[in-house]
Amino acid sequence: MISKRLRGSLDSSICIRDIFEEGKKMAAIYGSENIFNFTIGNPSVEPPAAVNEAMKEILDTEKPLALHGYPANVGHPEVRRHIANYLNGKYDCHYTEQGIIMTSGAAAAIVVIANSLLDNGDEVVTFAPYFWEYKSYVETLYGKLVPALCNMETLQPDPETFEAALSPKTRFVLINTPNNPTGAVYTEESIRMVTDILKKKQEEYGHPIYLVSDEPYRKLAYDIEVPYLTHYYENTIVVYSYSKALSIPGERIGYIAMESCVQDYEDLIAGMTASMRYLGYVNAPSLQQKMLLKCVDASVDISIYQETRDILYHALTEIGYTCIHPDGAFYLFLKALEEDDTKFCERAKEEKILMAPGTAFYGPGWVRVSYCVPADVAKRSVPAFKKLYDKYQK
Amino acid sequence: MISKRLRGSLDSSICIRDIFEEGKKMAAIYGSENIFNFTIGNPSVEPPAAVNEAMKEILDTEKPLALHGYPANVGHPEVRRHIANYLNGKYDCHYTEQGIIMTSGAAAAIVVIANSLLDNGDEVVTFAPYFWEYKSYVETLYGKLVPALCNMETLQPDPETFEAALSPKTRFVLINTPNNPTGAVYTEESIRMVTDILKKKQEEYGHPIYLVSDEPYRKLAYDIEVPYLTHYYENTIVVYSYSKALSIPGERIGYIAMESCVQDYEDLIAGMTASMRYLGYVNAPSLQQKMLLKCVDASVDISIYQETRDILYHALTEIGYTCIHPDGAFYLFLKALEEDDTKFCERAKEEKILMAPGTAFYGPGWVRVSYCVPADVAKRSVPAFKKLYDKYQK
Numbered sequence: 001m002i003s004k005r006l007r008g009s010l011d012s013s014i015c016i017r018d019i020f021e022e023g024k025k026m027a028a029i030y031g032s033e034n035i036f037n038f039t040i041g042n043p044s045v046e047p048p049a050a051v052n053e054a055m056k057e058i059l060d061t062e063k064p065l066a067l068h069g070y071p072a073n074v075g076h077p078e079v080r081r082h083i084a085n086y087l088n089g090k091y092d093c094h095y096t097e098q099g100i101i102m103t104s105g106a107a108a109a110i111v112v113i114a115n116s117l118l119d120n121g122d123e124v125v126t127f128a129p130y131f132w133e134y135k136s137y138v139e140t141l142y143g144k145l146v147p148a149l150c151n152m153e154t155l156q157p158d159p160e161t162f163e164a165a166l167s168p169k170t171r172f173v174l175i176n177t178p179n180n181p182t183g184a185v186y187t188e189e190s191i192r193m194v195t196d197i198l199k200k201k202q203e204e205y206g207h208p209i210y211l212v213s214d215e216p217y218r219k220l221a222y223d224i225e226v227p228y229l230t231h232y233y234e235n236t237i238v239v240y241s242y243s244k245a246l247s248i249p250g251e252r253i254g255y256i257a258m259e260s261c262v263q264d265y266e267d268l269i270a271g272m273t274a275s276m277r278y279l280g281y282v283n284a285p286s287l288q289q290k291m292l293l294k295c296v297d298a299s300v301d302i303s304i305y306q307e308t309r310d311i312l313y314h315a316l317t318e319i320g321y322t323c324i325h326p327d328g329a330f331y332l333f334l335k336a337l338e339e340d341d342t343k344f345c346e347r348a349k350e351e352k353i354l355m356a357p358g359t360a361f362y363g364p365g366w367v368r369v370s371y372c373v374p375a376d377v378a379k380r381s382v383p384a385f386k387k388l389y390d391k392y393q394k
Numbered sequence: 395m396i397s398k399r400l401r402g403s404l405d406s407s408i409c410i411r412d413i414f415e416e417g418k419k420m421a422a423i424y425g426s427e428n429i430f431n432f433t434i435g436n437p438s439v440e441p442p443a444a445v446n447e448a449m450k451e452i453l454d455t456e457k458p459l460a461l462h463g464y465p466a467n468v469g470h471p472e473v474r475r476h477i478a479n480y481l482n483g484k485y486d487c488h489y490t491e492q493g494i495i496m497t498s499g500a501a502a503a504i505v506v507i508a509n510s511l512l513d514n515g516d517e518v519v520t521f522a523p524y525f526w527e528y529k530s531y532v533e534t535l536y537g538k539l540v541p542a543l544c545n546m547e548t549l550q551p552d553p554e555t556f557e558a559a560l561s562p563k564t565r566f567v568l569i570n571t572p573n574n575p576t577g578a579v580y581t582e583e584s585i586r587m588v589t590d591i592l593k594k595k596q597e598e599y600g601h602p603i604y605l606v607s608d609e610p611y612r613k614l615a616y617d618i619e620v621p622y623l624t625h626y627y628e629n630t631i632v633v634y635s636y637s638k639a640l641s642i643p644g645e646r647i648g649y650i651a652m653e654s655c656v657q658d659y660e661d662l663i664a665g666m667t668a669s670m671r672y673l674g675y676v677n678a679p680s681l682q683q684k685m686l687l688k689c690v691d692a693s694v695d696i697s698i699y700q701e702t703r704d705i706l707y708h709a710l711t712e713i714g715y716t717c718i719h720p721d722g723a724f725y726l727f728l729k730a731l732e733e734d735d736t737k738f739c740e741r742a743k744e745e746k747i748l749m750a751p752g753t754a755f756y757g758p759g760w761v762r763v764s765y766c767v768p769a770d771v772a773k774r775s776v777p778a779f780k781k782l783y784d785k786y787q788k
Contacts, residue, residue: 001602001658003513005536010668013660047458059450064441064520066644104498104646104675115534119397136405136672138409140509142399182781208395250680264395271396278530281498285679286644287449341760
């Protein structure tokens with residue numbers, strides 16, 4: 001008796017969480033130390049101490065009624081101002097308090113943007129492979145998600161598939177770099193290609209195409225610059241989450257950021273403000289907002305992720321696996337050893353290796369290895385990966 | 395360039411927050427002590443000390459990575475179990491951990507339920523006057539809100555308008571008691587009438603009609619019992635928020651509760667779990683969830699609201715105003731002294747009284763007085779109300 005809309009999508013979805021649940025069952029049978037679970041993107045590095053310190057200080061010093069009361073739908077003014085100033089200093093931008101809308105994480109931000117922009121049948125283009133929930137966000141709010149497959153040799157956006165995916169119905173392009181599931185950081189060259197095509201198409205269609213940059217992994221980039229997209233394209237809307245930078249995904253805090261040069265800026269802010277209410281968010285949690293006054297530049301120790309990435313990348317390529325060097329996030333995209341990535345994942349389970357099939361991310365033939373696990377687990381998994389590889393050589 | 399869906403609703407909405415903003419402007423001109431602002435439902439009684447104590451203890455004792463990490467979409471198991479046990483003891487129910495889904499407040503819960511149940515054109519019936527955002531929640535998620543006007547002499551549900559509002563397209567009935575905007579607590583007699591009609595109509599239509607009970611004001615009831623609806627109707631889905639009971643509306647925490655006798659129970663849980671993700675919620679904020687382990691039965695001091703209610707109710711009726719005795723929440727519904735409630739509100743502003751027009755709540759000819767203000771403000775407003783009344787006697 002649930003809605004037909006939902007029924008259809010539930011039946012067709014491959015839920016990574018189910019695989020994760022299966023991992024828990026396997027751990028119960030074989031012992032968790034004997035399972036190599038690379039399925040879910042749950043941060044494994046401790047939050048910086050500043051998070052708890054900030055929360056306690058706020059609880060000790062602010063008046064409870066004001067602290068826990070309703071802020072404006074768009075968030076506390078001093079928090080929004082603080083974030084605007086931080087971004088302006090860090091990325092040489094021109095944000096003001098007005099252009100920052102506090103949201104319950106990046107997922108909420110994307111849904112708020114979708115509700116603000118999409119009428120029935122409008123299209124959203126994203127680069128595939130992509131985070132599978134994108135489809136749910138867009139389709140729940142009346143849109144259609146159109147994937148533009150990356151060049152699978154480089155995992156970078158491809159000009160031909162991208163241009164072919166755009167249409168007069170495209171309201172926004174959703175870009176995610178560093179990328180989930182591939183770990184790729186889109187190069188400045190890729191960004192220029194994407195934004196050049198967008199500028200051309202905007203002119204051709206006679207209406208704006210917004211570039212929505214979903215950046216929860218921005219801080220998790222290893223010895224590489226992640227281009228800041230406002231410098232390449234005026235109609236950029238940045239979506240950010242502190243889930244990964246501070247290892248606090250359960251606390252649901254992030255923001256939408258727009259410079260005033262974004263077309264229909266005031267109108268968009270009004271629409272997003274209303275959408276915060278219409279979608280039942282009302283406002284992002286108040287304590288988590290205030291915490292950012294003291295943690296806006298804090299970060300987890302990313303060298304821990306980097307170490308695990310290096311162990312796995314070197315070991316897997318040495319064994320003979322194909323994978324593109326992942327420069328960010330905590331994902332490594334691995335070419336399956338047979339065409340059917342789901343079957344490959346099933347076979348890997350025999351070696352107690354759990355991975356997410358690329359088909360779930362519109363990246364068939366590949367698998368996602370989430371390396372947000374202790375370095376020790378990565379090390380111990382290497383013989384199992386070797387055994388799996390050898391099985392395919394017979 | 396925002397979506398046409400949103401544009402239409404923005405243009406037609408009467409936003410109470412705008413009136414509240416106007417109040418702030420008036421306060422700047424005349425001094426806040428000279429303005430009687432009864433427009434917005436922002437709790438004015440201090441949160442119980444247990445809230446901050448619980449949060450600090452959790453921050454001091456739990457491991458940060460687990461505390462701030464992803465809980466299940468439906469919430470922390472121990473929190474859900476704790477709430478189930480509490481409700482079973484308090485209201486003699488039969489909830490289990492599985493039947494409790496933690497949400498970012500009651501608004502989020504209603505949107506999650508709407509997304510789980512509504513296909514395009516499905517209907518939701520609610521008793522008018524109603525909280526104006528109901529329309530936005532339902533219509534954003536594909537439904538149509540159908541109001542059933544209460545008996546305006548008693549502010550209780552009316553059997554004739556209710557039965558007329560139901561149709562084979564009705565997926566759920568949204569009920570809110572204690573009520574925003576009227577302050578009415580629906581009597582046991584009203585509840586029996588409503589649920590008897592629902593039982594009859596379910597049979598007639600051959601499919602379930604869920605009764606969604608939105609109860610953020612349950613704890614704010616003055617010397618009166620608020621019937622617990624699961625005792626009257628099996629297909630009841632309870633929606634709760636701690637915003638008012640604990641004066642923490644900025645923190646966004648609440649739940650959905652279903653007993654296993656609810657039709658299609660497992661299916662609904664699967665749909666709601668998916669909807670938590672599809673709507674971008676992912677999960678209710680983790681720290682706020684855990685806080686409930688220590689605050690599930692805590693409450694603000696409701697005698698403070700009751701005192702203000704008594705001052706206003708007695709003074710206003712003595713002057714000659716018509717209002718029905720408000721037994722719960724912090725709202726008093728007052729009959730306007732002219733047919734056009736918006737004009738009446740405008741005229742009240744001349745006396746520095748700010749109220750919300752009933753038209754915004756589908757209760758034309760009346761106005762909402764939010765008495766979540768200091769008792770002193772209520773007392774000092776009485777001469778202004780008298781002057782306003784006298785103006786209409788000429």
